[in-house]
Amino acid sequence: MAEHALKSPFLREAEARGYIFQCTDLASLDAAMCAGPVTGYIGFDPTADSLHVGNALAIMMLRLMQRHGHRPIALMGGGTAKIGDPSFRDEARALMSPERLAANLVGIESSLRQFLDFESSNSGAMLVNNADWLDRLSYIELLQDVGVHFSISRMLSFESVKQRLEREQGLTFLEFNYSILQSYDFRELNRRHGAVLQMGGSDQWGNIVAGIDLVRRTDARQVFGLTTPLVTTSSGAKMGKSAKGATWVNAAKLPVFEYWQFWRNTEDDDVGRFLRFFTDLPVEECTRLGALQGAEINEAKKILATEATAICHGREAAEAAAETARQAFETGTLTADLPSREIPAALLNEGIPAFRLFAEAGLVASNGEARRLIRGGGARLNDRPISDENRLIGTGDLVEGALKLSSGKKHHLLLRPRT
RNA sequence: GGAGAGAUGCCCGAGUGGCUAAAGGGGGCGGACUGUAAAUCCGCUGGCGUGCGCCUACGUUGGUUCGAAUCCAACUCUCUCCA
Structure with missing residues (x-):
């Protein structure tokens, strides 16, 4: 990207942090942002009932706007979710039921509220749902x-759909319309709320410029698009998406401790970049921490974990998770703040085979998996390896009123009997 | 509407009558090594009881056969070309 000697504080910081991948007209946007508060938005698809770390960069963008006195709008795609964005997807998403969609919207809204302040009137941050206009x-x-205003040949030329066609996967007319609706959103937000900037991941470039074109053609206004880079780990994987599941931001789907752990386990080479991306620490500090070598970088990872977690779950919860991790990993102590779960006291009174307890606790998916875990030497009870999968575990194994079950070195769970 | 190709376990992808719970790879999980990292190496990877089994599984439904992911029929869906 060419250097424009950016003047607006927001863009200067966004650039320094590496948030900017592409922009439709950086110089003009810079001028607009110097002239006064700018309203910008990002759309979030309610494909699940929580956002995950893959959405974090977009959220950070909105937060940064808010910090610099601009007005962010978080748009929930309650309407577009009924279509499904085909951009860079191999195949169409299965359509979800109305009940599911409604539940997802509730979850996404609560995710967004964790990060952004929509209440205080001075910031003016807004939360809207495009179902409000698209549905009718x-x-x-x-x-x-x-x-x-849409040219078929132009749409077909976009990389986001070209790949799909080249892979001979087909593209239905339904999905083909997604871009049109997203463009409509931009115009609608511009008309209703004066939004002049749409941001999003780099995969949204095609959809964003389509919206910009629409606004220019029908309303003769210049609006802007800005995309963030696709975040991958140094070893090339998409961040935060494993087969086990995404790293959710809603505590109901992922305990704060696990969220903290996710960041704690960042690869060495990603630490500096992730600090810039996902914390509010000054850029110079991020760079300094990321440059630490060898075991020293572990301290930087802890800072990253606590700062990133604080933004999502609050400072207090983040500090608690950090302390829990410190005790669990550095002193090996059992602490009350590990993720915990209750089981019927009757199970322990009678005594329960070890493999069954692990499955019951939800630490593994099935009895068979529990047996394999134990046979593989990865299961521990109160920090001591379990050698016999059929060993009976009862009230005599309680330590301070709980059982500490561990799967591997990183997954711990406290089980408390419920009478 | 016509012609052709295809649908396999979380994903990709072999398999064309029994030795197939189904090669191989990826992913995941566990272990070793480390620094709660990466890379590397080893093991595991459908469910239920367990080392002898039972159940479920190769798009759906039937059929042929002692026996089918593998053969036949119909159906569903996808892709390619044609009209």
Whole structure:
């Protein structure tokens, strides 16, 4: 990206942190942001009932806007979720039921509220749902109003759909319309709330510029697009997505301790970059911490974990998670703050085979998996390896009123009997 | 509407009548080594009781056969080309 000697504090910091991948007109946007508060938005698809760390960079963008006195809008795609964005996807998403969608919207909203302040009037941050306008669109009107401005050949030329076609996976007309609706969103937010900037991941470039074109053609206004880079780990994996599941930001789906652990386990080479991306620490400090070598970088990882967790779950919860981790890993002590779960006291009174207890606790998915874990030497009870998968565990094994079960070195769970 | 190709376990991908719970790879989990990292190496990787089994599984439903992921029929869906 060419250097424009950016003047606006927001863009200067965004650039320093590496948030900017592409921008439609950086110089003009810079000028607009110097002239006064700018309203910008990012859309979030309610494909699950919580956001995950893959959405974190987008959230950080909105927060940064808020910190610099601009107005962020978080748009929930309650309407577009009924279509499904085909961008860079191999195949169409399965459509979700209305109940599921409603539940997801509730979860996404609570995710967003963890990061952004939508209440205080001075910031003016807003949370909106595009179902509010998309749901009542009339087909013919939409085609005449918006459809005429879209060129099929142009749409086909976008990399985001080209790949799909080249892979011979097909693209239905339903999905093909996603871009049109997202463009409509931009225009709507511009008209309703004066939004002049749409941000998003680099995979959204095509959808974003389509919206910019629409606003220019129908309303003769210049609006802007800005994308963030795709965050991958140094070893090339998409961040925060494992087969086991995404790293969720809602505590109901992922305990704060686990969230903290996710960041604590960042690869060495990613520490500096992730500090800049996912914390509010000054850029110079991030760079300094990321440059630490060898075992020293572990201290930087702890800072990263606590800072990133504080933004999501609050300072207090983050500090508690840090302390829990310190005790669990550095002193090997059992602490009350590990993720915990209750089991019927009757199970312990009678005594329960070890493999069954692990499955019951949810630490493994099945009895068979529990047996394999124990046979593989990865299961521990109160920090001591379990050698016999059928060993009976009862009330005599309680330590301070709880059982500490461990799967491997990193997954711990406290089980408390419930009478 | 016509012609052709295809649908396999979390994913990719072999397998074309029994030796197939199904090669290989990826991913995941566990172990070793370390620094709660990466890389590397080793083991495991459908469920239930367990070392002898039972159940479920190769798009769906039927059929042929002692026996089918493998053969036949119909159906569903996807892709390619044609109209």
